[in-house]
Amino acid sequence: MSRIGVFVCHCGENISATVDCAGVAEAMSRVPGVVHSVDYKYMCSDPGQTMIKDAIKEKKLDGVVVSACSPHMHEPTFRRACAEAGLNPYLCEMANIREHCSWVHEKSEATTLKAIDLVHKMVEKVKKNQPLYSIKVPVTKTALVLGGGIAGIQAALDIANAGHKVVMVERSPSIGGHMSQLSETFPTLDCSQCILTPRMVEVAQHPNITLYTYSELESMDGFIGNFKVRIRKKARCVDEKLCTGCGLCTTKCPTKKIPSEFNEGLGMRSAIYVPFPQAVPNKPVIDKTQCTFFLKGKCKVCEKVCPTKAIRYDQEDEIIEVDIGAIVLATGFNVLGAEHFPEYGYGRYRDVIQGLQFERIASASGPTSGAIRRPSDGTEPETIVFIACAGSRDEAKGIPYCSKICCMYTAKHAMLYKHKVHHGKAYVFYMDIRAGGKMYEEFVRRAIEEDDVKYIRGRVSRIYEEDGKLIVKGADTLLGHQAIEIRADMVVLASAAVANDGAEELAQKLHVSYDPYHFFAEAHPKLRPVETNTAGIFLAGACQAPRDIPETVSQASGAASKVAALFSQSELTREPVIAVVNRIAPPLYxxxxxxxxxxPACPYQAIEMEEIKNRDGVVVKRAAKINPGLCQGCGTCVALCRVKAIDLQGFSNEQVFAELMAL
Amino acid sequence: MQDKIIQKAKELLSGGAVQVVIGYGQGTGDRVRAIFIQKPEDAGRLIMDGRCVQNLAGYLMKHEVRALGRAAIVARMPVLRSIAQLMYEEQFKDSDVAVIGISDANELVDLPDLNALKEYVRANPLKLTPEEQAEVDRLDAMTREERWAFWMEETSKCIKCYACRASCPMCYCARCTVEVNQPQWISVPSHDLGNLEWHIMRAMHLAGRCVNCGECTRACPVGIPLRLLNQRIIADIADNFGEEEDYALAAFKPDDKEDFIR
Known part of the structure; x- marks a missing residue:
């Protein structure tokens, strides 16, 4: 006969306000096998835990049920308490009578009866529990950082400075990300590249960091501490060891009219190119889709002019395999494309641009060397209209969320414009000004009060061209929806921040969950913001949700500290909640x-087939075998197995059946 | 046709390529039954006519038959499909089985090895006939209550003889779930609940694996139209996952539809 102890928690008044906790304890005391049943105000408190420990010792308990909150919260607490009293921690279970009962029901007898049912079924489960022992797995102390923007750079540097190896993978030819495109940064207006490029160089030179640019993640196998990663290093067609970055090839390349990605299409680049002068690494790449040699079979100008003979047209993609212990996802964001704004004429009128394009125009390294000029004719715009929330907070565009950074950068844009074109007029159409952050509100006030930017609360209904001017039609909702028409020279859309291209496929490769907008999902919105639900994979920056630079950097440091904590031990302890294939007596084995x-059903590739041999070494059977290091205990195989040959430790068929039969 | 099969069987047996040919022979009365020819001179007992519809593939999985040595099997389309599925489930190696294939048009098909069989089955994907589809649609057209009443009525006849399981080539598990009694998920008695549990479980275990041979329906002594359950699942899988050879319940693809999640 079992000797089970039941401990009913009041959780202050969270449970006791609707559930008769003493009644639950009393009802449980009458269940066969229960030898101890009590209720207490705070079971998780020190005296509460002591009650459990004392009872285990005094009453020689062989199972414990704590009926309190979600096991998500306090299961580790109570299991640790049981372990301290000498009971195998996996003989302790929690019945959730808070989230599953007291919080969702009114005070009534039925609520108490439901709580009794919930506790009773856990009592029946615990009777079937077996002692389990945690699994130890080694840790590879190398981190993979995916993405070389400011988030990836910060995370990589922090991990590397903690003394661990880092592999950084960036899909474009240079690290730097969106931050390298920016002109000045709010709220201090310091030059973005001036603060970023030293860090880019530090990444490239750091002895602990291996940098793979123009590379992408091919596949990921394994589990926390023991990932196996394959990286596709795309062919640059340039021998990076020989190339000195002199840039002769890029100046001599005859194909020069390719819209530059770095300049958001406002400038041109050649077919062999370095994305921007401060690129890290400063080695060119041949764009095979544009290069005359790859398209027509002749040219080879770059090969002829290269002083170190570094051009390799026959270079092939390289697959690099690395063992990794933890992964930081820092793949960043993108901005909503042109096709989403037919009403604003984006893509149709050259002087309607989006925020990142304005950043390039305002940047000293941009196509106009920092002078504010219209893309269409190069004249200085006398009037600029900035439209905030272009796409964001708009259900019709499928983006109900706030892109968060736009209010601030729009204020910054208007301010930068006014600083450069003193007589110009800047208008901002906005829905609300969201300037929560250190020095942020002051920054917006400065734009309005000192730099005379005209803020108009209202939406723009349409933009059309007339006599070389952009006619912006909108309404001022603070003046009783008064119609407004502005004859502008240029319009800047603060277009919504969206998840990066390929975020969904990447999430599936890494088994990381994502939200409906393809931003990666954190494990807990408040308490575990830099972790994903897949152990060992962490999040940094705008791949999780739109973020500004300070937030991104602090999150990246947070993710890095998680990685460093993980790497501080040489072995990991894992929960033994894994699936196991049964073994029985011959002749079935x-x-x-x-x-x-x-x-194929296992999402973690944890199952392989093994041969069972008899004592003469003859193969008698082929059967499934589950790798305990890879298994995450999801139970997919258990549900799939027709003969129930697979069982999940801690949630076995017998345990679940006993739970159900108690109801 | 029959002569060609006899000829082929003789060749296979006398050449030593196989030790046994599984085919159809005369049973009692007007019935045909499975026969196991082990000598070339006995090959004349093989017959092939309209009565020969039993899915013989199930015999390939029996210890007693495997003990006879390498087998050749007279295989119409459902048998070929069964063998292909059993191969997918790693129950055969190429060297285990030879086939005397017969197409739907009643022609001998030359399938030198099991890879050729796999190709042949892939080229002829499983589809419900218009009559079968009409029957599925008829059930679909019922209200939930009518359909429930229909199946409760049909399954209430079940006597739990497990003939459906014995006849099914896909029911080869050494220990069927219904015989797992720790814990006893499926109740054994043939009351309403036990019958319903058994038939739902069997249909689910055959989802994505059933080859629609109809053996369960033919074997059922009380005439439950069991194949209707499987045909509905076949139609669903074809609609939702296409007619691919992967096991629909286990194969995950990023572009799988998720419109059932609401």
Missing amino acids: STCTGCALCV
Whole structure:
């Protein structure tokens, strides 16, 4: 007969306000096998835990049920308490009578009866529990940082400075990300590249960081501490060891009219190119889709002019395999494309641009060397209209969320414009000004009060061209929806920040969950903001949600400290909640039929087939085998197995059945 | 046709390529039954006519038959499909089985090895006939209550003889779930709940694996139209996952539809 202890928690008044906790404890005391049943105000408190420990010792308990909150919260607490009293921690279970009962029901007898049912089924489960022992796995102390923007750079530097190896993968030819495109940064207006490029160089020179640019993640296998990653290093067609970055090839390349990605299409680049002068590494790449040699089979000008003979047209993509212990996802964001704004004429009128394009125009390294000029004719705009929330907070565009950075950068844009064109007029159409942040509100006030930027609360309905001017039609909702028409020379859309291209596929490769907008999902919105639900994979920056630079950097440092904490031990302890294929007496050896259908079903590639041999070494059977290091205990194989040859430790068929039969 | 099969069987047996040919022979009365020819001179007992519809593939999985040595099997389309599925489930190696294939047009198909069989099955994907589809649609057209009443009525006849399981080539598990009694998920008695549990479980275990041979329906002594359950699942899988050879319940693809999640 079992000797089970039941401990009913009041959780202050969270539970006791609607559930008769003493009644639950009393009802449980009458369940066969329960030898101790009490209720207490705060079970998780020190005296509460002591009650459990004392009872285990005094009453020789062989199972414990704590009926309190979600096991998500305090299961580790109570299991640790049981372990301290000498009971195997996996003989302790929690019945959730808070989230599943007291919080969702009114005070009534039925609520108490439901709580009794919930506790009773856990009592029946615990009767079937077996002692389990945690699994130890080694840790590879190398981190993979995906993305070389400011988030990736910060995370990589922090991890590397903590003394661990870092592999950084960036898909474009240079690290730097969106931050390298920016002109000045709010709220201090310091030059973006001036603060960023030293860090880019530090990444390239750091002895602990291996940098793979123009590379992408091919595949990821394994689990926390033991990931196996394949990186596709795309062919640059340039021998990076020989290339000195002199830039002769880029100046001599005859194909020069390719819209530059770095300049958001406002400038041109050649077919062999370095994205921007401060690029890290400062080695060119041949764009095979544009290069005359790759398209027509002749040219080879770059090969002829290269003083170190570094051009390699026959270079092929290289697959690099690395063992990794933790992954930081820092793949950043993108801005909403032109096709989403037919009403604003974006893509149709050359002087309607988006925020990143304005950044390039305002940047000293940009196509106009920092002079504010219209893309269409190069004249100085006398009037600029800035439209905030272009796409953001707009259900019709499928983006109900706030892009967060636009209010601030729009104020910055208007300010930069006014600083450069003193007589110019800047208008900002906005819905609300969201300037929460240190020095942010002051910054916006400065734009309005000192730099005379005209803020108009209202939406723009349409923009059309007339006599070389852009007619912006809108309404001022603070003046009773009065119609407004502005004859502008240029319009800047603060277009919504969206998840980066390929975010969904990447998330699936890494088994990381994502939200409906393809931003990666954190494990807990408040308490675990830099972790994902996949252990060992962390988040930094705008791949999780739109973020500004200070937030991105602090989050990246947070992710880095998580990685450093993980790497501080040489072994990881894992929960033994894993699936196991049964073994029985001959002649069956296992009820597994060897159909191998569970192999493709496992999302973690944890199942392989093994041969069972008899004592003479003759193969008698092929059966599934689950790698305890890879198994995450999701139970997919258990549900799939027709013969129930697979069972999940801690949630076995017998335990679940006992729970159900108690109801 | 029959002569060609006999000829082929003789060749296979006398050449030593196989030790046994599984085919159809005369049973009692007007019935045909499975026969196991082990000598070339006995090959004349093989017959092939309209009565020969039983799915013989199930015999390939029996210990007693495997003990006879390498087998050749007279295989119409459902048998070929069964063998292909059993191969997918790693129950055969190429060296285990030879086939005397017969197409739907009643022609002998030359399938030198199991890879050729796989190709042949892939080229002829499983589809419901218009009559079968009409029957599925008829059930679909019922209200939930009518359909529930229909199946409760049909399954209430079940006597739990497990003939459906015995006849099915896909029911080869050494220990069927219904015989797992720790814990006993499926109740054994043939009351309403036990019958319903058994048939739902069997249909789910065959989802994505059933080859629509109809053996369960033919085997059922009380005439439950069991194949309707499987045909509905076949139609659903074809609609939602296409007619691919991967096991629909286990194969995950990033572009799988998720419109059932609401």
